[in-house]
Amino acid sequence: MIKRNLLVMGLAVLLSACGFQLRGTDTNALTIKEMDLSARNAYGPTVIQLRQVLQGSGVKVHAGAPYTLVLTNETETQRAASYAGAGRSVDYELNTVLNYTIQGHDNTELLSDKLEVQKVYNYDGNNITGSNQESNQVREEMRRELVQKMMLRLQLLNPVQLEELQAKADERARAEAEAVEAARRAQAETPQQSPLEFPVK
Template identity: 30%
Template sequence: MAAKRPRFLLGCMLGLSLLMGGCGFQLRGTGVDSINLDQLHLTTTRPDSTIYRETRQNLEAEGVRLTPTAPYNLQLIDEHTDRVAVSYTGRATAAEIELRSSVTYIITDSQGRPLIGPETLRTERVYVNDRNNVIGTNEEEELLQREMQRDLTRQLLFRLSSLTESELSAREQALDRQLP
């Protein structure tokens, strides 16, 4: 009887993992498929930004060669962060704050013609503004901003994972055919 219990638990765990895998469940951070581009030129207006650094690191980790001579250029055109009060206390101070972050990107060919975009990716978070715990509130805001930057990077990588060089080449050829 004791030998059947581990087999039963093992069978339950196997069944549960198959169910979770079948419904599309994935551990956080594993949602981006591999990127099918061999090389890319990555540029930005803000080389010190976290989104740029993380995008660069992730592309290199995926085996994408980042070079200025690449046939396609991923440009991070604009990054924007906004902070808006969404509710107020009886004393007219902000009770909840909404953080909004966005990044706008475009993919161009070697001649600078847009193949994709410009597209803007967005993310939002809301937190409670606790006047009695200013340090904790500031730390929560910083944590949320870092999380939002990672989320925007993940969204961008997800978009890039759906592209292939042949698709970009086809878009480039379509632009060539439009020229008189």
């Protein structure tokens, strides 16, 4: 399994060196040229890798950007998918879900969504070291796939769409603020009931 994965990775590097690129993976197609990036785990491998890919794609990642990509939560689950032999070998299914939002000015949420990747690897109780290496390699592949999916999502966005989302978010915020203010005025104008007074005997 490890040899096969190394062969695939080697071919991918060779093809990319020749200028070959899979359709839909051209990260240079991003029209968003400025974006901040944050995550709950600011030094986690996913956010670090995503920052590198964004910068490598010509995106200026900085705190003063008009939009912020926030990785709100990343969860990984693992379950046994199948057994073989006398319980010495087992297939594990790994599942990673990455929730994210894109925020505009004043931390206004413009959109939120999630990405999900799944992979299966074999854990051989007779080869613990090799199985652990394969598990780590699978997790690295899943992280790269998450980052690639995020870049594909970002390719679908452009500044005009984000401006429209920002305008809608601003309108919702104004409507909510006006509703709160109207409720406050109505409460202030409503006569307060005086407490009951009982005659003193």
